[in-house]
Amino acid sequence: MRVSNVLSFDLEHWYSATLLRDSVTGPVAHIEKSVDIVLDLLAEHGVTATFFVVGEVARRYPELIDRIAGAGHEIGSHGDTHRPLFDLSPKQFAVELDRSTQAIRDAIGARPVGFRAPNFSVTPKTRWAIEVLEDAGYRYDSSVFPVRTPMYGVSGAPIRPYTLDPNAPFEERNGNGTLTELPLAVFHPRLKLPVAGGFYARLLPTWLLKRGIRTLNARGLPATIYFHPWEFNPAVKTSTVPAHERCISFYGIDRLQTKLDALLDAFAFTTAETVVRTSTDGGEP
Incomplete structure (x- = not known):
């Protein structure tokens, strides 16, 4: 049976990216374009996706967020100011989460049930975030990057959807947690290669991205992949930032739409909420 994968987009301003936020001055937003x-690419393929939206963006562009939801896509929270949890206390995160929840509710008339931390910053250092999310009534999280990178990640974390046990959040075990975790896509049982999206999708060849998703699907596992809408808009590229930041942030932007088009042709994708609901209900997306 064909596995439905999770297609998601983290919706923030391009200049909010960690490598750019301290280097860019006087940026042009480009967010609506x-x-x-x-949206045009998704409509062409008849695919619905999850957009994890920063609260500041929802307040500034409520009509845009409502238009995304009106096209059938899920809206989740991406925090309120795109500050990683590493920079917040539990109390500050609770305030940010409440503000982003309300901004999304005001924009679309419904509260989000899913969350993704900026910079995938749910790690052993910020495991307290799980209790905050549970207290706020969220149903799922998609912040665990199950391979260690220089900026984030949790080595040894599960690669399949699982229930988050607050006492052991990065292990597959039967606990009393209420949150489902949708970890980002990696493949190969020993040397875990990120194929989740973002910079990795811009860097890696399309055939390798397909192989990674196919490998997970062959084991009955959905691949959770992510992008940023600004990664599909070459107009965001600027030469005013240092070369290494420019390379990581903008490499492959001109070809990313073609890559995603190929993935949408090859695999089934749906929203994060759909995969969570069907996995907890024991059904198929």
Whole structure:
């Protein structure tokens, strides 16, 4: 049976990216055009996705967020100010989460049930975030990057959807947690290679991305992949930032739409909420 994968987009301003936020001055937003590029591609393929939206963006562009939801896509929370949890206390995160929840509710008339931390910053250092999310009534999280990278990640974390046990959040075990975790896509049982999206999708060849998703699906596992709408808009590229930041942030932007088009042709994708609901209900997406 064909496995449905999770397609997600983290919706923030391009200059909010960690490597750019301290280097860019006087940026042009480009957010509406970037979203339009993505929405047109998804409509062409008849695919619905999850957009994890920063609260500040929802307050500034409520009509845009409502238009995304009106096209059938899920809206989740991506925090309120795109500050990683590493920079927040539990109390500060609770305030950010409440503000982003309300901004999304005001924009679309419904509260989000899913969350993704900026910079995938749910790690052993910020495991307290799980209790905050549970207390706020969220149903799932998609912040665990199950391979260690220089910026984030949890080595040894599960690669399949699982129930988050607050006492052991990075292990598959029967606990009393209420949150489902949708970890980002990696493949190969020994040397875990990120194929989740973002910079990795811009860097890696399409055939390798397909192989990674196919390998997970062959084991009955959904691949959770992510992008940023600004990654599909070459107009965001600027030469005013240092070369290494420019390379990581903008490499492959001109080809990413073609790559995603190929993935949408090859695999089934749906929203994060759909995969969570069907996995907990024991059904198929």
